[in-house]
Amino acid sequence: MPASPLGPLSEEGLVRLLTPAGERVPDAAYDEYASDLDPARLRAFYRDMVLTRRFDAEATALQRQGELALWPPTLGQEAAQVGSAHALATQDYVFPSYREHGVAHVRHVDLVDVLRLFRGVDHGGWDAAAHGFHLYTVVVGAQPLHAVGYAMGVQLDGLVGTGDPARDTAVVTYFGDGATSEGDVNEALIFAAVNRAPVVFFCQNNQWAISAPTTRQAAAPIADRAPGFGIPSVRVDGNDVVACYAVTAAALERARSGGGPTFIEALTYRMGPHTTSDDPSRYREREQEEFWRLRDPIDRLRVHLDRAGELAEVFQAELADESDALAERVRAEGRAMGKPPTVSMFEHVYATPHAVVDAEREWFAGYEASFVDAEGSGR
Amino acid sequence: MTTTAERPQVATATGVQRLTMAKAITEGLRKAMADDPTVLVMGEDVGRLGGVFRVTDGLLAQFGERRVVDTPLAESGIVGTAIGLALRGYRPVCEIQFDGFVFPAFDQITTQLAKMRYRSRGRFELPVVIRIPYGGGIGAVEHHSESPEVLFAHTAGLRVVSPSSPADANRMIRAAIASPDPVLFFEPKVRYWGKGDVDLDASPDEGSVLDSARVVRAGVDVTLVAYGPTVATALAAAESAAASGTSIEVVDLRALSPLDASTVAASVRKTGRCVVVHEAPVLYGSGAEVAARITEECFYHLQAPVLRVGGFHTPYPVAKLEHDYLPSLDRVLDAVDRSLGF
Numbered sequence: 037m038p039a040s041p042l043g044p045l046s047e048e049g050l051v052r053l054l055t056p057a058g059e060r061v062p063d064a065a066y067d068e069y070a071s072d073l074d075p076a077r078l079r080a081f082y083r084d085m086v087l088t089r090r091f092d093a094e095a096t097a098l099q100r101q102g103e104l105a106l107w108p109p110t111l112g113q114e115a116a117q118v119g120s121a122h123a124l125a126t127q128d129y130v131f132p133s134y135r136e137h138g139v140a141h142v143r144h145v146d147l148v149d150v151l152r153l154f155r156g157v158d159h160g161g162w163d164a165a166a167h168g169f170h171l172y173t174v175v176v177g178a179q180p181l182h183a184v185g186y187a188m189g190v191q192l193d194g195l196v197g198t199g200d201p202a203r204d205t206a207v208v209t210y211f212g213d214g215a216t217s218e219g220d221v222n223e224a225l226i227f228a229a230v231n232r233a234p235v236v237f238f239c240q241n242n243q244w245a246i247s248a249p250t251t252r253q254a255a256a257p258i259a260d261r262a263p264g265f266g267i268p269s270v271r272v273d274g275n276d277v278v279a280c281y282a283v284t285a286a287a288l289e290r291a292r293s294g295g296g297p298t299f300i301e302a303l304t305y306r307m308g309p310h311t312t313s314d315d316p317s318r319y320r321e322r323e324q325e326e327f328w329r330l331r332d333p334i335d336r337l338r339v340h341l342d343r344a345g346e347l348a349e350v351f352q353a354e355l356a357d358e359s360d361a362l363a364e365r366v367r368a369e370g371r372a373m374g375k376p377p378t379v380s381m382f383e384h385v386y387a388t389p390h391a392v393v394d395a396e397r398e399w400f401a402g403y404e405a406s407f408v409d410a411e412g413s414g415r
Numbered sequence: 416m417t418t419t420a421e422r423p424q425v426a427t428a429t430g431v432q433r434l435t436m437a438k439a440i441t442e443g444l445r446k447a448m449a450d451d452p453t454v455l456v457m458g459e460d461v462g463r464l465g466g467v468f469r470v471t472d473g474l475l476a477q478f479g480e481r482r483v484v485d486t487p488l489a490e491s492g493i494v495g496t497a498i499g500l501a502l503r504g505y506r507p508v509c510e511i512q513f514d515g516f517v518f519p520a521f522d523q524i525t526t527q528l529a530k531m532r533y534r535s536r537g538r539f540e541l542p543v544v545i546r547i548p549y550g551g552g553i554g555a556v557e558h559h560s561e562s563p564e565v566l567f568a569h570t571a572g573l574r575v576v577s578p579s580s581p582a583d584a585n586r587m588i589r590a591a592i593a594s595p596d597p598v599l600f601f602e603p604k605v606r607y608w609g610k611g612d613v614d615l616d617a618s619p620d621e622g623s624v625l626d627s628a629r630v631v632r633a634g635v636d637v638t639l640v641a642y643g644p645t646v647a648t649a650l651a652a653a654e655s656a657a658a659s660g661t662s663i664e665v666v667d668l669r670a671l672s673p674l675d676a677s678t679v680a681a682s683v684r685k686t687g688r689c690v691v692v693h694e695a696p697v698l699y700g701s702g703a704e705v706a707a708r709i710t711e712e713c714f715y716h717l718q719a720p721v722l723r724v725g726g727f728h729t730p731y732p733v734a735k736l737e738h739d740y741l742p743s744l745d746r747v748l749d750a751v752d753r754s755l756g757f
Contacts, residue, residue, distance in 0.1 A: 131499075159534035170502075171534055175526045181492055182527070185499020185507075192455075192481060192505065220523070223492035230487060384537035385571050387595035391626065391673040393571070 046257075050303060051283055052273040056331045058339030060278070069282035069289075075346040081122060081277050082341060083355055085114040085334050088138040090359040091147045094366045095137075095154070099312040103371055104154045110137045112275075112307030115333030116240050117210075118142055119280030120302070123288055124208065125201070126168065131183040131209040134172040135240075139210060143169035147362070148369045157373045176211075177218030180237060183209035184224045187233035187291075196234045197294030204292035208236045208284070214245025216261070217253045225265040225299070234291035236284065237262070237299045240274060242306035247319040262299035274304030275333035305331070378404065426477070431614045437607040439581035440470050440546075442615055443588035444508065448478050451506065454592055457484040458493055458510030458546075467512055468548055468607055490520040497543045498528055506542045506592055514549035514601075515558030521566070528597045529572030540595040544588075549577075550644045550694050551741055552605035554734045561731050562695035564643075567599045568671040575672040576625055577601040579646035581611035583624060583669065590619035598625065603644035625670055628678035634664035637688040637751050640679055640705055642668040645692040645742055652747040661751065671701055676708040683709050687718035688754040692742045697725040719757035722750045 053063055053070055073081075092110050099107040110117065117138030124130065124143070132139055140150055145162045152161035153172060160171040173179035187207040190196060195205040215221050216239060228235050241258055243250050250258070262269035272283045280302055287298035305328035309316050316325075341347040382397035427449045428442050448454045456471055456478075462485035465472030475483040486493050490511055497507035511517045517524075524545065531539050551560030568575040574596050578584035584602070591598035622629075631646060632653050641649040646667045653663035664682050668675065683689045689709050691702035702723035709721050724742040732740045 158536070159530070160536060160538075163538060164535065165538065171531075173527075175522065178495070178523065178527050181495025181523065182499040182502065185496030185501075186503045187499070188496060189500045189503025189505050192500075193503070219519070220491055220495060223487070223489040223495065226487050226489065227492050227496050384533050384535075386574070387532065387537070387540055389626075390574075391675065391677075393673075 047273075047303070050271050050273045051279045052276050053278040053282060054276045054336055054340055056275070056336060058336050058343060060340065063279075063282075066279065066282040066286065069285040070278050073278060073281065075341065075344065078278070078337065078341060079346065079351060081118055081281070082334070082337050082347075083358075084118045084122075084138065084142055085277065085337065086355055087359060087362055088114050088118065088141050089334060090363055091141070091366060092137060094363045095151060095370075096308070096312060098151070098367065098370050099154070104151065104312075105156050106154050106311050106313060108135045108311045109308035110135050112305050112328065112333065113240055113242055114138050115277035115337070116274035116280050116302040116304045119277035120208070120238055120284040120300075123281050123284035124168070125206075125288070127203070127205045128288070129168045129170065129186055129205070129207050131170045131179040131186070131207065132172055133176070133179065133211050133215065134174050135212070136172070136210050140169055143167045145169055148366055151366070151370045152373065155370065155373050157376055177215035177221045180209045180211055180215075180221050180224035181227070183207045183235050184228045184231070184233050187228070187235040188231050190234055191231070196292065201292075206234045206236060206288045206291035208238055208288070210238050210240065212245065213239065213241040213243065213250045213253050213258060214248065215239075216258050225262065225267060225297075228297040229266040232294070232296040234294070235297045236287040236291055237267075237297065238284065239299065239301045240304055241301050242304050244306045244310065244316075244320070246310040246314060257301065259299060259301035267297050267299050269299035269301065271301045271303060274302030275331050275336060277333060277337055304333070428615050430616065431612055433610055434581050434585075434613045435608050435610050436578070436581045436584045436602070437468055437470050439585040439611075439613045440588050440602065441472060441474070442613070443585040444471065444474060445477065446615065447508075447589050447592040448474065448482060451592075453504060454506045454508065455482050455484060455500065456508050456510070457486050457497060459486060459488055459512050461485060461510050466510055468604065470546070470602075471510065490516055491523050494520040494523040494528060494543070494545065498523065498531065498541065501541045501543050502539060506544075508544040508546060508592060511545060511547045513559045514547055514561040514563055517545075517547055517563060520545075524567065524573070524599075525570045529570045532596070533572055541597050542592070542595050543597045544591045544600055545598070546588075546600045546602060548604040548607070549601045550603050550605055551731060551737050552644065554737070556734070557731065560737065562693065562726065564599070564601050564671055565695055565699070565701050568674075568701065572597065573672060574598045574625055574670065575601070576670045577603060577643035578669065579603065579606065579631075579641070579643055579667050581609070582613045582617075585613045585615065586617055586619045586621075587624045587669070590625050593619060594625060601643060605644050606647060609647070626673055626675065627670070628666050628668045628675040630664060630678070630682060631667045632663065632665040634662035634686065636662045636686055637664070637690060637754055638679065638682040638686045639663055639665045639747070639751070640668060640689060640691040641665065642671065642693065642701075644694060648742060648744060648747060649692055651744050652751065655744065655748060656751060661755070663751065668701075674704060674708070676705070676712065679705060680709060680712040683713045684716045687716050689717070689721045690724060690747070690750045690754055691721065692724045692747055694741055695726055696728050697723045698728045700725055719754045722754050724750045
């Protein structure tokens with residue numbers, strides 16, 4: 037095994053239940069949280085990771101073809117997202133950043149709808165409340181505060197520590213290593229800690245904030261900061277879907293029971309560019325990319341299941357078909373997303389009438405209509 | 416939502432009372448909290464201290480610390496968590512301690528609070544009120560006397576209002592809390608201790624207090640447009656001018672977003688002259704917006720260009736100089752004279 041290129045971000049203390057070679061190893065603290073993962077559930081994880089990756093590849097291709105304005109690939113982060121999201125309960129609520137396509141999928145958001153923001157037809161794209169999955173937040177680090185406030189609301193609702201697993205509610209917020217430098221993330225940790233809010237901070241340390249390596253954001257492991265706020269933290273191998281599930285399940289149980297917030301740092305790797313506008317060859321070495329390509333999170337689970345004889349050919353064939361069908365639908369429905377009606381620009385700015393917006397909408401409608409008249413009468 | 420919230424014995428004042436503006440806001444908050452268990456008050460020192468201006472005085476004792484929340488000292492955190500609480504069904508009323516301290520929350524207010532409804536295509540409502548004591552004239556140190564209201568009025572998705580009297584302050588804070596839209600509620604701190612009759616039972620809906628300007632003194636020669644702290648200045652100018660035979664009409668904008676230009680225009684069509692008075696710097700200020708709209712709507716009625724009286728393009732000066740910076744009675748009368756000179 038080549039030496040880790042992590043430098044000060046060592047792998048020391050990472051929770052790992054599945055080695056990079058796909059071997060299940062025991063963990064005294066977290067085995068109990070993975071005990072419900074039978075082969076069928078692991079296959080479900082595998083399926084979601086494969087579908088997420090295929091969707092991501094199709095979206096990247098659509099951007100290259102000029103069909104999307106931009107795409108932030110999630111390539112390489114499937115285990116962190118799918119594993120953690122599977123630990124959520126229906127009533128839980130998620131505040132993502134803009135790269136959580138795998139979490140969206142597990143929360144039953146139609147992945148096609150995730151394209152709307154990036155095709156420029158909607159600033160959102162799905163019914164967030166119905167999925168317990170908030171709209172993407174593009175302003176880096178803004179959403180953890182929303183998660184903490186929402187969790188404070190859950191406390192006011194009396195839905196923490198009732199002992200009823202169908203009612204007790206937790207909130208998870210996803211953000212990256214770069215976001216941890218933002219003041220808002222630090223304020224969120226403070227508000228969560230002093231209110232003992234039922235919230236889980238899930239930091240995907242993908243090691244790159246566009247061109248800045250994590251070593252420009254942190255001089256010590258990011259998770260080490262949380263105890264200073266009074267919040268327990270854990271570092272997990274973010275390419276180990278089993279460990280990501282287990283540590284998130286433990287943190288959620290703690291939150292729901294009234295134990296307060298937990299900070300999770302999932303060490304993973306952004307295998308692609310920051311977005312399709314980015315060019316990683318300007319700032320990082322192929323050697324590093326190759327190192328992480330060999331630690332691919334999907335390969336790891338595939339090897340594990342295959343070795344256990346739990347990856348039947350028929351399952352793989354069906355999954356390949358399902359992936360192709362998803363890809364086909366993403367292409368077709370993505371391309372079919374047309375320009376919204378111009379008047380929609382003026383809608384939903386306010387809930388109640390606003391004289392300025394109303395006047396501007398009326399003026400613009402008349403302006404547009406004037407062209408129709410001119411064409412109709414004169415040309 | 417009320418499953419575990421205590422339902423305290425709620426005593427709220429009723430009838431017409433003579434109150435300071437600060438107390439009128441307190442009573443508005445109290446009534447809103449009594450009527451709706453989802454209303455929360457949150458901010459720095461709002462609990463046991465009752466706020467540095469005592470506007471939340473007594474609310475902790477009455478409603479408990481679940482609903483009157485002393486927050487960490489972090490303005491972005493206050494607004495950011497208020498957004499989350501609103502998404503969960505609550506109606507947070509945030510206090511920012513002073514005008515100059517709102518800027519750490521500027522990002523949450525403009526990129527998140529203002530736009531979340533729009534981004535969700537109307538699925539979310541963000542009934543968050545942000546109370547900001549603002550303006551000068553109190554002899555304070557720097558960052559305690561500023562007028563940043565236009566920065567928010569420039570942002571779509573926010574409502575921006577400022578009361579000028581105790582009666583309006585009471586109705587407007589209740590209307591702001593009831594509004595499904597985010598409201599920036601600018602409280603003219605120099606007027607906090609001025610008294611007026613307040614009908615505590617008046618419906619906050621009546622008269623569209625968040626949407627409409629109001630003629631507070633009728634006149635025929637010049638229209639003075641003001642809001643918040645400068646309404647009293649404008650009224651004093653009108654009184655003074657009346658002694659020398661000039662009849663001034665005073666319009667209190669009350670709201671900067673939406674701007675009720677039609678009430679101002681109706682007045683200017685009558686007077687033909689308009690002077691706008693505010694504490695904020697004149698450059699790109701609300702006076703510029705009023706002037707542009709009045710010029711468009713009343714061009715053939717104008718006998719003089721719309722004039723502006725306000726702060727200068729300097730940082731807010733030291734307290735010993737603030738009365739030269741602020742639009743004083745004399746500077747307003749000077750502008751009235753200049754308008755009449757055209």
